[in-house]
Amino acid sequence: MDMFEKEYRKWMDVHVAKRKGERRRKLAEGSNHAEKEMLRHIWWAAFGNFEFLHPEYEITDFFQGQRFLDFVYIRGPIRIVFEIDGYGPHLRDISRRQFCDERVRQMHLTNDNWIVIRIGFDDIKERPRLWIGLLQQMMGRLFGNPEQQLTQVDYLEREVIRFAIRENRAIKLRDLEKLFSFRYRAARTVIDRLVAKQWLIPASGGKERVHSWEVNVNNKQLPL
Known part of the structure; x- marks a missing residue:
């Protein structure tokens, strides 16, 4: 049994023990395939624990x-x-x-101060790295220590650095757009953060505008 499966079962047992009636029965049946795959390939990969997370939450x-x-x-x-x-x-x-009612329900959750995140099942299989990075960024903004934000490197940033090292060349925005299915603005945001943290530097040859970046080899603490 791998670590994920062990911690997943412990986490589910704790929540089953807290519930009664229909709530207990529904949870005891276990998460469906899609939900468990999200936990394994995205949540666990991003955070390595289930702290503060509640399954099949009744409202x-x-x-x-x-x-x-x-x-x-x-x-x-x-x-x-x-x-x-x-x-x-x-x-x-x-x-x-029913389709329209779902949107109304989501708006009611938003009005009740819930942050609503919807993940497509295909992305769990095909683009888990994208969602790992997106969730880490969100959690970092909500709960991160502001004093550490200039030095901490999240999953997406680490993957960009690893990619640049593997390619052994300067990278461009279109590399990130292809690697993470990013649009221009998202790719630019990641690059700007890495430059601010001095993990990437503009590649030689840039004049007024920089179009490519390379790993800062003078930084002795590259987050690999």
């Missing part, structure tokens, strides 16, 4: 009915909802009214 929705959210993260005043969306159920197996 009263805007119709005054009971509803279960896939996962919620509650830490102090911050409340985050994680929903895993499969392509078929959300675009093929629901009516137009």
Whole structure:
């Protein structure tokens, strides 16, 4: 049994023991495949623990009915909802009214100060690195120590540095756009952060505008 499976079972057992009735039965059945895959390939890879995370969290929705959210993260005043969306159920197996009601429910969660994150199941299989980085960035902004933000390197930044070292050349924005399926602005943001932390420096040859960057070999603490 690997470490993820061991900690996952301990985490589920703790939450099952706290619940009763339908809430206990639903949780005892275990997470579905998509939810567990998200935990394994994204959440565990990003954070290595399940602290503050609650599975199958019950709320009263805007119709005054009971509803279960896939996962919620509650830490102090911050409340985050994680929903895993499969392509078929959300675009093929629901009516137009149900589709609209889901958007209304999401807006009610937002009005109740929940942060709502929806992850497509295909991304769990095909682009887990993207979501690992996105979640780490979000958690860093919400809970990170501001005094450490200029030196800490998140998952995406570390992957960019490793990529630049493997390629043994200056990297460009289009490299990040291809590697992480980024758009221009997101790629530029990551590069700017790495330059600010002195992990990357402008490549030689740039004049007024810099179009490529290389690893700062003079930095003796490269985060590999």
